[in-house]
Amino acid sequence: MTASVLVVDDMEPNRRLLQAKLEAKYYTVFMAADGPHALESALRHEPDIILLDVMMPGMDGDEVCRRLKASAATRHIPVVMLTALTDRDDRLRGLEAGADDFLSKPVDDFGLFARLEALMRYNMVSNELRTRDSAGAREEHFSDFEQESLDKPASVLVIDQNNSEARRVAKSLEAVGHQAATWMDAQASSIRFDEIDIVIIALSDQNHDALKLCAHLRALKEARDFSMIVTCSVADQPKGVEALRIGASDLILTPLDMLELQARVRTQTRRKRFVDILRRRVDRGLELSVIDHLTGLYNRRYMLERLQLWMQRSAVNEKPVSIVAFDIDHFKKVNDRYGHEAGDLVLRNFAARLRTNIRPQDIACRPGGEEFLLIMPDTREELAEVGAERIREAIAAEPFLIERDDEYIKVTVSAGIATYNGEEGLLADFLHAADQALYRAKQNGRNRIETMAA
Ligand SMILES: [Mg+2]
Known part of the structure; x- marks a missing residue:
C-alpha cells in the first residue's frame, strides 16, 4: 500500500534528503518549508503522516502540531516530530503539543521506516473503520460517554526481569492515575489479558528473548487489542526497530524519563480507545444496517x-x-x-x-x-x-x-x-x-x- 507523507523542514537539504528516502520506498511526498505552508498542505492533501521539524523560524514545530491537533480536519493525522536525540525538553514540549512520535536527527532509515509502518498500521485500521462507520466517526461526533472514555486511566502490565525497575515504572504510572502491575506481581494473582490496555516490555538486559515474547503476546487471541510499548537502550535500538515491525506501537529509549513515559502511555491509551470506540460503532452499525442476516454477506x-x-x-x-x-x-x-x-x-x-x-x-x-x-x-x-x-x-x-x-x-x-x-x-x-x-x-x-x- 502506498502512503503519503508531508515533510516539513525549514532547511531545503533536509527536505530533499527525506524526500529521496521516502520516494525510494514509494511513498508520495508533499513538502513545506514553514509552519503556515505546512498547515495549508495538511488541509489540502490530508497526508497519512506528517514529519515535522521542531526548530523553524516563525511558527515552530510545536505550534504547528498544536494547530494541527486543534483542527477537526487534521486532528487524526499522526505527527512525527524531528528532534535532536538528546533534547529532553523538546520531546516533552512536543508530547504536550500532541505529537504522536519522535525521530532523532539525523534520521536513520531503520527508525524512520519502522515507525512509518507502525503508524500506517494504525492508520489503516482507523481509516477502514471510519469508512465503514456510516455515522461518519470523527472525534467531534463522539458521545459524551465516548469522549470521556478516551481519557479514562489505563490498565498497564510492565514486563521487566529487573523487578525493582518494573516497580519503579508501575509506580510512576500509578502516580498519574493508571492501574499498573508488574509481571511478577501479576503472576501472583492471575492476569486477564482481555482487560489490559497497554503492555510495556523491556528489551535490554533480559535473560529471555524479549522479541519472541512480543511476538507471542501479539499472537494471543484474547490479547490482540492491547498496545505494546517497548523500551531499550540506544545500543539495542535495532531490537526496538524489530519490535515495531512485529507489532509494537511505540518505542522509548532507556534510561527512562518518567515524564516522557507518562505522556506516551497517555497517547497510546487514547489511540487504543479511539480504535475501540470505532470498532464498537462499526460492529453495531454493521449488525443494524449492512449485513444480510441469512448469509452474513453484505446487503x-x-x-x-x-x-x-x-x-x-x-x-x-x-x-x-x-x-x-x-x-x-x-x-x-x-x-x-x-x-x-x-x-x-x-x-x-x-x-x-x-x-x-x-x-x-x-x-x-x-x-x-x-x-x-x-x-x-x-x-x-x-x-x-x-x-x-x-x-x-x-x-x-x-x-x-x-x-x-x-x-x-x-x-x-x-x-x-x-x-x-x-x-x-x-x-x-x-x-x-x-x-x-x-x-x-x-x-x-x-x-x-x-x-x-x-
Ligand atoms: Mg529546522
Whole structure:
C-alpha cells in the first residue's frame, strides 16, 4: 500500500534528503518549508503522516502540531516530530503539543521506516473503520460517554526481569492515575489479558528473548487489542526497530524519563480507545444496517454504497473495478422440491463457499433472493474471470448437503462479469451490464460465465 507523507523542514537539504528516502520506498511526498505552508498542505492533501521539524523560524514545530491537533480536519493525522536525540525538553514540549512520535536527527532509515509502518498500521485500521462507520466517526461526533472514555486511566502490565525497575515504572504510572502491575506481581494473582490496555516490555538486559515474547503476546487471541510499548537502550535500538515491525506501537529509549513515559502511555491509551470506540460503532452499525442476516454477506445497501465509492476511485486513479453477478441455477426448483428451509441452507452454504474462494480485498454481497454480487477492486476483466471461474468450480464440484434429510442437492451457478474503467457512466448502467452478461450465461446453458464484451 502506498502512503503519503508531508515533510516539513525549514532547511531545503533536509527536505530533499527525506524526500529521496521516502520516494525510494514509494511513498508520495508533499513538502513545506514553514509552519503556515505546512498547515495549508495538511488541509489540502490530508497526508497519512506528517514529519515535522521542531526548530523553524516563525511558527515552530510545536505550534504547528498544536494547530494541527486543534483542527477537526487534521486532528487524526499522526505527527512525527524531528528532534535532536538528546533534547529532553523538546520531546516533552512536543508530547504536550500532541505529537504522536519522535525521530532523532539525523534520521536513520531503520527508525524512520519502522515507525512509518507502525503508524500506517494504525492508520489503516482507523481509516477502514471510519469508512465503514456510516455515522461518519470523527472525534467531534463522539458521545459524551465516548469522549470521556478516551481519557479514562489505563490498565498497564510492565514486563521487566529487573523487578525493582518494573516497580519503579508501575509506580510512576500509578502516580498519574493508571492501574499498573508488574509481571511478577501479576503472576501472583492471575492476569486477564482481555482487560489490559497497554503492555510495556523491556528489551535490554533480559535473560529471555524479549522479541519472541512480543511476538507471542501479539499472537494471543484474547490479547490482540492491547498496545505494546517497548523500551531499550540506544545500543539495542535495532531490537526496538524489530519490535515495531512485529507489532509494537511505540518505542522509548532507556534510561527512562518518567515524564516522557507518562505522556506516551497517555497517547497510546487514547489511540487504543479511539480504535475501540470505532470498532464498537462499526460492529453495531454493521449488525443494524449492512449485513444480510441469512448469509452474513453484505446487503444490497452496502453493496451500492461500496460500488459507488469504487467507481469514483476508479475514475480518479484509473484502475478498473470489476463486478461479478451470480445467480444460482434453477433455485426455484430447490425451493419447490425441498422446501424453503432447504432453500435457505443452500443460500447459506453457497455464501460460505463464495467467501472462502475470494481474495481479502473482494467484497461479497447478497443483494437479494438467489442473487449474489462480488465487487473486485483494482481488478481488470481477465482477472475477474479467473476469480469467477474458481467460484463456479467450487460450487459445482460438490453437491450441497441438506443435513435434515441427509440429502444432497446438486447446485450450479451462472455468472456475468462487467468491468468499469473510469469512463462516463452510472452505477445503474454498470450493474445492468453485469446482468446482461449473466442473462447470456443463462441463455447459453447455465453453469457458465460470460463477460460484457463477449
Ligand atoms: Mg529546522
